[in-house]
Amino acid sequence: GENxxxxxxxxxxxxxxxxxxxxxxxxxxxxxxxxxxxxLGKGPQLIIDIRSNVGEKKDQRIAVTxxxxxxxxxxxxxxxxxEDSAVYFCAASGNNFNKFYFGSGTKLNVKP
Amino acid sequence: DSGVTxxxxxxxxxxxxRVTLRxxxxxxxxxxxxxxxxxxxxxxxxxxxxxxxxxxxxxILERFSAQQFPDLHSELNLxxxxxxxxxxxxxxxxxGLTGELFFGEGSRLxxx
Numbered sequence: 001g002e003n004x005x006x007x008x009x010x011x012x013x014x015x016x017x018x019x020x021x022x023x024x025x026x027x028x029x030x031x032x033x034x035x036x037x038x039x040l041g042k043g044p045q046l047i048i049d050i051r052s053n054v055g056e057k058k059d060q061r062i063a064v065t066x067x068x069x070x071x072x073x074x075x076x077x078x079x080x081x082x083e084d085s086a087v088y089f090c091a092a093s094g095n096n097f098n099k100f101y102f103g104s105g106t107k108l109n110v111k112p
Numbered sequence: 113d114s115g116v117t118x119x120x121x122x123x124x125x126x127x128x129x130r131v132t133l134r135x136x137x138x139x140x141x142x143x144x145x146x147x148x149x150x151x152x153x154x155x156x157x158x159x160x161x162x163x164x165x166x167x168x169x170x171x172i173l174e175r176f177s178a179q180q181f182p183d184l185h186s187e188l189n190l191x192x193x194x195x196x197x198x199x200x201x202x203x204x205x206x207x208g209l210t211g212e213l214f215f216g217e218g219s220r221l222x223x224x
Contacts, residue, residue, distance in 0.1 A: 006154070032211055043114060043202055043215030044155070089155060097211060098168035100145070104154035 002027040004092050006103025014111050019080050021106045023090035024072045030092040030101075033066060033073045038087045038105075047088075048075070080110045115139065118203050118216035126224055130191040133219045137184055137205030143167075144186040145213060146178055149200040161186055162208075193223045 003026040013019050025033075031052035036044035050057045050064045050073065057064050061080075066073040077084055090103040115138035125131055137144050146158040157170030161180035172178075175193075180186040190197060200220050204213040 004154075034211060034213075036213075036215075041217070043116070043204070043217050044213075045114070045215065046212045049211055091155075093211070097143075097206070098160055099157055099170060100213060101157065102147075102155040 002030055002092055002099070002101040004090060004101045004103045006090050006106060008106060009104065010107045010109070012109045012111065013080050015080060015082060017080055019077045019084070019108055019110075021075045021088055021090070021108075022072060023074070023092075023103050024070075025092040025101075026071065027092070027094075028068075028071065029094050031095060032093045032097070033064070034091050034093075034100075035062075035064060035075050036089045036091065036102075038089065040086075044089055077108075080108075082110050082112050084108060085110045114214040114216065116203060116205050116214050116216035118201075118219050120219055121217065122220045122222075124222045124224065125193060127193055127195060129193050129223075130189065131193065131221065133188040133190070133201050133203075133221070135186045135188070135203030135205075135216060137186070137203070138207075138214055141205035141207050141214070142184065143206045143208060144180055144184070145204045145206075146172075146186070146188050147202040147204065149202060149218070150196075150198075153199075155202065158188070190221070193221075195223050197221065198223045 034049035038044040117136040158172040160168040
């Protein structure tokens with residue numbers, strides 16, 4: 001089955017700096033890569049996703065890049081704010097969305 | 113609020129016991145996923161149902177079982193509980209077989 005690895009496990013940045021979280025996957029059949037944000041005491045919530053026919057996608061301060069050849073994808077958060085502090089998960093899925101394989105999570109701390 | 117309701121929010125029980133976790137998906141969502149999140153771990157996929165039928169299985173133990181009822185709510189049954197089963201159990205739903213998962217707030221199980 002699919003194996004998704006995520007780094008780093010913790011990330012601390014100063015407010016206003018950028019944060020980058022990286023994930024790799026193993027199954028070349030995976031073609032949908034979402035990112036979820038989990039705040040304390042809440043369930044994960046989708047913040048951005050990318051499909052394999054696209055190399056990059058942006059939504060305001062958040063961007064995701066995908067390199068299908070190398071089987072890795074990254075989340076970029078610019079101009080970080082304290083409210084960005086949370087645990088971020090990457091995931092991979094195939095066409096049928098039957099299974100979503102999640103990375104182990106990155107705890108982002110944005111210091112004011 | 114994602115619209116996905118999970119009960120109970122917290123549950124404390126003893127080893128060897130059996131518990132049932134309940135999930136009510138968003139109105140109209142046909143697909144339900146169950147995930148296990150252990151301390152400092154990622155989200156481990158357990159099982160997926162679509163309109164009452166099992167669609168995919170992940171690393172679900174034989175002591176665990178699930179079902180989706182005609183009204184689309186789902187239950188996850190955990191039996192012969194062990195200390196290692198202590199975790200946060202999430203349910204997520206989607207309208208069909210689409211990308212975005214809508215997560216509930218989870219059921220925290222503690223096995224003593």
